[in-house]
Amino acid sequence: MIKFDNVTKRYETGQDALARVSLEIGRGELVFLTGHSGAGKSTLLKLLTAIEKPTRGQIIVGGQNLGRLSRGQVPYFRRNIGIVFQNHQLLFDRSVFDNVALPLQVAGYAPRDVARRVRAALDKVGLLSKERQNPIALSGGEQQRVGIARAVVNKPSLLVADEPTGNLDPELSAEVMGLFRQFNAVGVTVLVASHDLELIRRMQQRVLALQAGQLIYDGVPAHEPQPA
Amino acid sequence: MNHNRPETSRRETAEPKLRSGASTAGITANDRLRGWLLHHREMAAEAWRRFMAAPLSSAMTSLVIAIALALPAALYVGLANFQQAVAGWDGQPQISVFMDKRARPQALQQFAGKLEADPLVAEVQEVTPEQALAEFEAQSGFGDVLDGLQENPLPTVFLLRPASANQAELETLAQRLRDSALTDSVVLDVAWVQRLAQLTALAQRLLLGFAALLAVGVVLVVVNTIRLHIESRRDEILVVKLVGATNAFVRRPFLYSGFWYGLTGGLVAWGLVMLGLALLSGPAQDLAQSYQSSFELRGMGVTTMLLLVGGAAILGLLGAWVAVMRHISGIEPR
Incomplete structure (x- = not known):
């Protein structure tokens, strides 16, 4: 599903955010990406979502070489990925329903399909009753769940989450992780970037750890996570 | 980008199943075309709502456009009337x-x-x-x-x-x-007939130059207004781009906004010219009578009105186009 082959990302400042990173994530995996801030997590996610292009090396996502993606192709590529943001990136000038509907409208779905899929996604995250509310009226955990509903409404084959539990208490974090697990269980490849080691340890899943732009750990931690 | 909800609110329990690879497979070309048309309709309506949501600032912009267009339009009507008045002299020596x-x-x-x-x-x-x-x-x-x-x-x-x-x-x-x-x-x-023709040609040339300059002015006003619209919706643009919006999708509401500015400006300009004509028709008739002429001040024909309003809408669209071309592609997720 995802393949990084000797990927280096050097920013204009001359700093290498990622240095010769190679990794592979198979279809249907649930993988955590961890590391201190500045270790290259965000860069890796930006490369994955075609926000940035690699300086060297190859990135293949779902069979597409991201280095060769033209500007015009990027939107269509992004429609196959669901992205969950730390600060959820909801729009407060419209209802929960309309926020979740965005990816479908962008892709040009018929209104009936939009309504059906939006309600299905909201049902999945347990917020169907709040579809008409403005997301600003929701709690932090609920807002994040709206963000997740929006990320999955298009039924992407890949779900990428950047610090999805960054602002949530442990209980809500566990709830969000539970959702990711459910999506993963139906075949979605999920990549979650997080520095919440405690949570990652409890999930007992494959972990990729970055340090200073290099991949320093790849495996399922036994009991005591060694990375970082 | 508000969405019209259909009345049916049936819940489908089979739907939440997320299958890998089933991303956009369920969407046909027909759906896409319908979705595209629908988006155009929604964006036109939404741009109009936004226009009406800030009536004062919208009115100011429209009025600036209207005044800029009313000046050459009034001159045009004046020139047409002048030509009408001297039409008895067919310009032949x-x-x-x-x-x-x-x-x-x-x-x-x-x-x-x-x-x-x-x-x-x-x-x-x-x-x-x-x-x-x-x-x-x-x-x-x-x-x-x-x-x-x-x-x-x-x-x-x-x-x-x-x-x-x-x-x-x-x-x-x-x-x-x-x-x-x-x-x-x-x-x-012969001399005065020629002079009249030359004078008319000169006035036409001046009018053309004047109109061109003011048209550029209108475009610039719209460029600036739309640029502000784009700035104020920067977050929204970033989000829709992250969920896979093409630049064309992002541009659409702004293009419609420019269109509405131009159209309303053109309509107001037409109103201003008609108002001016109404105010002048009395004195003009008195003047004509003193010359034993049956001359009557003519208004703007339907064609001219359509040209004015349509031209204004096109100028608005053009201004919006310049603004989105310059500013939207620069707003990319970082």
Whole structure:
């Protein structure tokens, strides 16, 4: 599903955010990406979502070489990925329903399909009753769940989450992780970037750890996570 | 990007199953076209809602556009009216040949025959002294004075329409007529007709330049307004781009906003011109009457109005296009 082959990302400042990173994530995996801030997590996610292009090396996502993606192709590529943001990136000038509907409208779905899929996604995250509310009226955990509903409404084959539990208490974090697990269980490849080691340890899943732009750990931690 | 919800709110329990790879497979080309059309409709409506949501600032922008367009439009209407007023003079030169009072009728007949045979003369109209007198009485109001005269002081006049407008040929013809013993004086009415035509051409040229400059002004006003719209919706643009919106999708609402600004501006400009015409029609009629003219101030024809309003809408669209081209592609997720 995802393949990084000797990927280096050097920013204009001359700093290498990622240095010769190679990794592979198979279809249907649930993988955590961890590391201190500045270790290259965000860069890796930006490369994955075609926000940035690699300086060297190859990135293949779902069979597409991201280095060769033209500007015009990027939107269509992004429609196959669901992205969950730390600060959820909801729009407060419209209802929960309309926020979740965005990816479908962008892709040009018929209104009936939009309504059906939006309600299905909201049902999945347990917020169907709040579809008409403005997301600003929701709690932090609920807002994040709206963000997740929006990320999955298009039924992407890949779900990428950047610090999805960054602002949530442990209980809500566990709830969000539970959702990711459910999506993963139906075949979605999920990549979650997080520095919440405690949570990652409890999930007992494959972990990729970055340090200073290099991949320093790849495996399922036994009991005591060694990375970082 | 508000969405029209259909009334049906049925929940489908089978749906939440997320299958890998089933991303956009469920969308046909037909769906896409319908979705595209729907998006256009929604964006047009939403841009209008946004326009109405800030009535004061929208009105200001529209008014600026309207004033910029009303000026050349008013000049255009004024020029059209001027041309209408002088339309009686078809711009053709005319030669008035005043015959000697002592010329005998037979000689005049011969002279007229020669004129009609002349290849340089297209048309000859004879005004007899009696006709001239009657016309003079009717128009000048000096009938009583003329009644006191024992004989008609007016000569026979031939009004010639030359076959060509060539200056040299006209002069030759006039000179030949002057040389004839039968003519008293020959007046070549060419200079002022030409001046009028030249003046009109000058006014048209000025109007064109003026209109072009103000059109550029309108475009710039819209560019600036739309740029502010784009800035204020930066977050939204970033989010829709992250969920896979193409630049065309992002541009659409702004293009419609520009269109609405232009259209409303054009309509207000039309209103301003009509208002100006209504205010001027009274005095213009009085003036025309003092010249014994049946001239009436003409408004803007339907075609001109459509041109004005449509042109304004296109200028608005153009301004919005410039703004989105310059600013939207620069807003990319970082």
